[in-house]
Amino acid sequence: MPLLEVREITKVFPGVLANDKVSMTLDAGEIVALLGENGAGKSTLMNVVYGLLSPDGGEVLIEGKPANIHNPRQAIDLGIGMVHQHFMLVEPLTVTENIVLGREPVKYGQVIDLAFARRAVLELSGRYGLKVDPDARVMDLSVGMQQRVEILKALYQGARILILDEPTAVLTPAEVRELFGVVRSLVDEGLAVALITHKLEEVLAIADRVLVMRDGRLVGETRPADTDQAGLARMMVGRDVVLRVARTPGSPGEVVLSVDDLEVDDDRRLPAVKGVSLNVRAGEVVALAGVDGNGQREIVEAITGLRRPKAGSITLRGKDITRATPRQTIAAGVSHVPEDRHRRGLVLEFDIAENMVLGDHRKAPYAHGGIVSTKAVADTARKRVADFDVRTPSIHVLAGALSGGNQQKVVVARELGRDPDLLIAAQPTRGLDVGAIEFVHEQILAERDRGKAVLLVSLELEEVLSIADRILVIYEGLIVHEVLAEEATDEMLGYYMTGGGGSKLSAPVEKGGS
Amino acid sequence: MAGRPEIVEQRDWTGIAIKAFSPVVSVILAVLISSLIIWAFGKDPVAAFSALIRGSFGSMNYIGETFLSAVPLMFTGLAVAYGFRSGLFNIGAEGQLFMGGLAGAYLGVVLGGMSVFIALPAIIIAGALAGAAWAFIPAVLKARVGAHEVITTMMFGYIARYIVSWLVTGPLKAPGPIPQTDLIGAGAVLPRIVQVFPALQLGRAHMGLLIAVGCAALMWFILKYTTTGYESRAVGFNPLAAENGGISIASTTVKALCISGALAGLAGVVEVLGVQGRIFDTFSSGFGFTGIAVALLAKNNPIAVIPAAILFGALSAGSSLMQLEANVPIKVVSIIQGLIIFFVATEPFVSKWIARRRKEVTARAQ
Numbered sequence: 001m002p003l004l005e006v007r008e009i010t011k012v013f014p015g016v017l018a019n020d021k022v023s024m025t026l027d028a029g030e031i032v033a034l035l036g037e038n039g040a041g042k043s044t045l046m047n048v049v050y051g052l053l054s055p056d057g058g059e060v061l062i063e064g065k066p067a068n069i070h071n072p073r074q075a076i077d078l079g080i081g082m083v084h085q086h087f088m089l090v091e092p093l094t095v096t097e098n099i100v101l102g103r104e105p106v107k108y109g110q111v112i113d114l115a116f117a118r119r120a121v122l123e124l125s126g127r128y129g130l131k132v133d134p135d136a137r138v139m140d141l142s143v144g145m146q147q148r149v150e151i152l153k154a155l156y157q158g159a160r161i162l163i164l165d166e167p168t169a170v171l172t173p174a175e176v177r178e179l180f181g182v183v184r185s186l187v188d189e190g191l192a193v194a195l196i197t198h199k200l201e202e203v204l205a206i207a208d209r210v211l212v213m214r215d216g217r218l219v220g221e222t223r224p225a226d227t228d229q230a231g232l233a234r235m236m237v238g239r240d241v242v243l244r245v246a247r248t249p250g251s252p253g254e255v256v257l258s259v260d261d262l263e264v265d266d267d268r269r270l271p272a273v274k275g276v277s278l279n280v281r282a283g284e285v286v287a288l289a290g291v292d293g294n295g296q297r298e299i300v301e302a303i304t305g306l307r308r309p310k311a312g313s314i315t316l317r318g319k320d321i322t323r324a325t326p327r328q329t330i331a332a333g334v335s336h337v338p339e340d341r342h343r344r345g346l347v348l349e350f351d352i353a354e355n356m357v358l359g360d361h362r363k364a365p366y367a368h369g370g371i372v373s374t375k376a377v378a379d380t381a382r383k384r385v386a387d388f389d390v391r392t393p394s395i396h397v398l399a400g401a402l403s404g405g406n407q408q409k410v411v412v413a414r415e416l417g418r419d420p421d422l423l424i425a426a427q428p429t430r431g432l433d434v435g436a437i438e439f440v441h442e443q444i445l446a447e448r449d450r451g452k453a454v455l456l457v458s459l460e461l462e463e464v465l466s467i468a469d470r471i472l473v474i475y476e477g478l479i480v481h482e483v484l485a486e487e488a489t490d491e492m493l494g495y496y497m498t499g500g501g502g503s504k505l506s507a508p509v510e511k512g513g514s
Numbered sequence: 515m516a517g518r519p520e521i522v523e524q525r526d527w528t529g530i531a532i533k534a535f536s537p538v539v540s541v542i543l544a545v546l547i548s549s550l551i552i553w554a555f556g557k558d559p560v561a562a563f564s565a566l567i568r569g570s571f572g573s574m575n576y577i578g579e580t581f582l583s584a585v586p587l588m589f590t591g592l593a594v595a596y597g598f599r600s601g602l603f604n605i606g607a608e609g610q611l612f613m614g615g616l617a618g619a620y621l622g623v624v625l626g627g628m629s630v631f632i633a634l635p636a637i638i639i640a641g642a643l644a645g646a647a648w649a650f651i652p653a654v655l656k657a658r659v660g661a662h663e664v665i666t667t668m669m670f671g672y673i674a675r676y677i678v679s680w681l682v683t684g685p686l687k688a689p690g691p692i693p694q695t696d697l698i699g700a701g702a703v704l705p706r707i708v709q710v711f712p713a714l715q716l717g718r719a720h721m722g723l724l725i726a727v728g729c730a731a732l733m734w735f736i737l738k739y740t741t742t743g744y745e746s747r748a749v750g751f752n753p754l755a756a757e758n759g760g761i762s763i764a765s766t767t768v769k770a771l772c773i774s775g776a777l778a779g780l781a782g783v784v785e786v787l788g789v790q791g792r793i794f795d796t797f798s799s800g801f802g803f804t805g806i807a808v809a810l811l812a813k814n815n816p817i818a819v820i821p822a823a824i825l826f827g828a829l830s831a832g833s834s835l836m837q838l839e840a841n842v843p844i845k846v847v848s849i850i851q852g853l854i855i856f857f858v859a860t861e862p863f864v865s866k867w868i869a870r871r872r873k874e875v876t877a878r879a880q
Binding site: 329336344345347358361362367372 | 738740742743748751752754756757759760761762
């Protein structure tokens with residue numbers, strides 16, 4: 001008898017059939033990967049199991065018994081634990097306090113027995129090889145460590161079934177390897193793990209069984225031994241997918257963007273960019289590669305006018321835009337796909353049509369003399385939805401109701417639809433599935449081939465190597481290495497990205513492009 | 515788009531109905547619970563509410579009184595709603611209202627001898643500008659240094675009240691024992707509806723009602739069909755994305771709070787020109803604060819502000835007859851208002867509960 005069984009779960013959101021009679025099982029001691037594109041319904045299904053969503057049909061059984069799960073509390077009592085993409089920890093509290101939160105051991109009736117809690121945490125972390133300092137405050141921990149705390153919390157609450165929602169999205173490659181080691185030891189101890197993901201190589205590396213979802217339905221089941229990346233991608237997307245887009249070398253023309261000795265502070269007013277010079281030519285993709293938090297965001301915000309530079313200059317086609325406002329940079333021909341589509345890219349409470357013209361909303365034909373032409377807005381929105389294959393029943397669906405991939409398509413459609421001279425794409429494929437990644441990459445390269453300048457900011461070496469013509473490695477606010485894409489390797493970039501080149505020695509490099 | 519399940523573009527009409535009718539449900543619940551309270555005090559709730567309804571809608575005259583009380587609430591309701599739609603909580607509408615009223619009372623005396631067709635529009639516009647100006651300072655403080663508008667507009671509310679207090683006891687005091695300004699001139703008096711449309715015998719109700727309804731329609735248009743409204747809503751929902759779209763958060767904030775202040779200023783000037791004829795310390799019975807309740811009940815929809823304000827106007831207009839006939843104290847009306855707000859505020863829980871019940875019923879039916 002399976003530990004967890006899901007029978008014909010159906011879940012309808014307004015206009016979207018998120019789960020269409022999905023059935024699956026999960027046994028003790030196995031890792032099942034739920035693979036699918038963004039919006040395929042993986043997270044919806046697991047949120048139903050965890051009691052965050054109530055299904056419109058079907059049932060969940062634990063050890064063969066129908067389980068009536070209306071909220072996470074009931075799910076936890078039945079031995080189900082879930083680690084979300086966005087952690088739900090109380091940052092100022094310690095690791096131990098977070099883990100026992102909600103189930104604090106007490107002594108003398110009322111007092112929390114923190115010493116006992118601490119021992120319990122140490123015992124758990126020793127048993128499963130989840131090393132963590134029980135006394136550290138969560139806010140001081142790295143993302144990978146915080147994830148461990150989440151897993152320990154689920155274990156402390158007695159989870160026998162552990163659901164991990166896109167656990168690797170926030171991790172570095174080394175952390176991913178450690179996580180997989182932990183997951184393996186968990187199932188060796190008899191737990192069952194459901195892993196939600198859209199990353200093919202992870203599925204092949206860790207899963208015992210793979211369930212593939214598409215458009216709310218379960219479309220296939222396989223084992224890693226019986227398939228490969230291309231096979232999984234085909235099942236997931238429903239057609240053959242090019243995992244690495246075909247690319248012809250770029251033909252760089254005149255300099256479009258030129259940044260000189262740029263210095264920018266971060267939100268805490270500490271220097272984040274310490275004298276960066278770079279340029280991007282028409283018809284080339286320049287990648288700014290680096291580990292997150294090395295000044296990339298500040299550079300992008302300075303160019304787009306969202307942040308005031310402290311020193312240096314930025315020119316676009318010879319025009320000084322160093323202190324331009326966002327409105328002026330848009331008018332000057334800069335488009336920006338922000339790194340976080342929810343934070344900066346979209347107004348989630350606006351519908352698709354309204355989002356499609358954000359930034360162009362004052363201009364004809366969308367507005368005349370301050371009066372909005374809803375017809376022109378709708379016409380453009382319909383055209384862009386079609387051109388960029390945004391999957392939506394209507395242009396009047398709220399952006400917040402779309403899946404991540406479709407939201408990103410809306411942002412990309414808007415920014416490219418403006419026909420810019422310079423496209424700044426910051427982590428344009430973050431959180432997207434292979435099909436959507438392929439699409440975004442194709443669009444970026446098409447833009448390049450139309451003679452546009454593209455500045456790509458990415459944390460993914462794979463992405464950098466597959467679409468950039470020239471790569472700049474940024475480390476601690478300085479460009480520490482510059483290389484042509486065809487001469488670059490994973491190892492070389494990784495070496496410079498993690499400070500291997502030494503930040504002190506790195507005068508801004510100017511070659512290949514200037 | 516092969517392989518996609520067929521999704522019919524259908525609207526969740528029941529969900530929309532729940533949303534639209536939840537304020538109505540809130541009002542009904544508030545009435546039921548206040549009935550219990552009235553009953554618990556040994557009075558007859560049926561008699562009380564019957565008197566309340568007759569006292570607010572029972573005759574053309576009573577309806578006129580209801581409109582009279584509703585007009586300032588329409589303006590302040592619109593003022594607060596516009597702020598909310600732009601992500602701002604203008605808690606100081608009361609102060610902007612006082613400034614609008616002050617401008618009306620002062621100019622009503624100064625320009626009162628002129629023709630109605632010149633004096634009236636000029637004074638009304640001046641009242642709106644006074645309200646906008648009073649909101650402008652907190653708006654700039656918010657835009658420049660991030661001072662929270664809840665604190666600053668409220669403090670400016672006190673300042674406005676005490677300025678008026680000082681002026682009516684000192685520099686602008688009319689002769690006589692009462693601290694109030696001189697009566698405005700004939701050219702500044704906002705005519706009653708019955709004077710313009712003799713067929714509508716609406717008692718003291720004045721033309722401010724039409725101005726308020728016109729403002730509601732205008733605000734609806736601004737929010738839906740102008741770039742100003744688009745930018746206000748964008749900043750209200752997600753300022754960072756708006757900024758990325760080239761919208762200046764600072765100037766949008768200033769503009770929005772000034773529009774909000776202008777609407778509150780209209781409440782004050784219209785009340786002076788249409789009802790009181792002068793300004794004095796207590797000329798507003800907290801219209802600016804009740805406006806917050808009106809905006810909440812209307813869910814910040816400008817058109818819905820009209821019925822919401824009429825409801826609150828009816829409560830205050832009908833309360834005297836309720837006291838007279840059913841011997842229920844006027845203060846019960848405050849309890850009803852409080853309960854309405856309580857249920858509107860808890861609406862998300864209520865509609866969730868309704869949705870769950872609905873599902874259980876359909877599940878059982880299958």
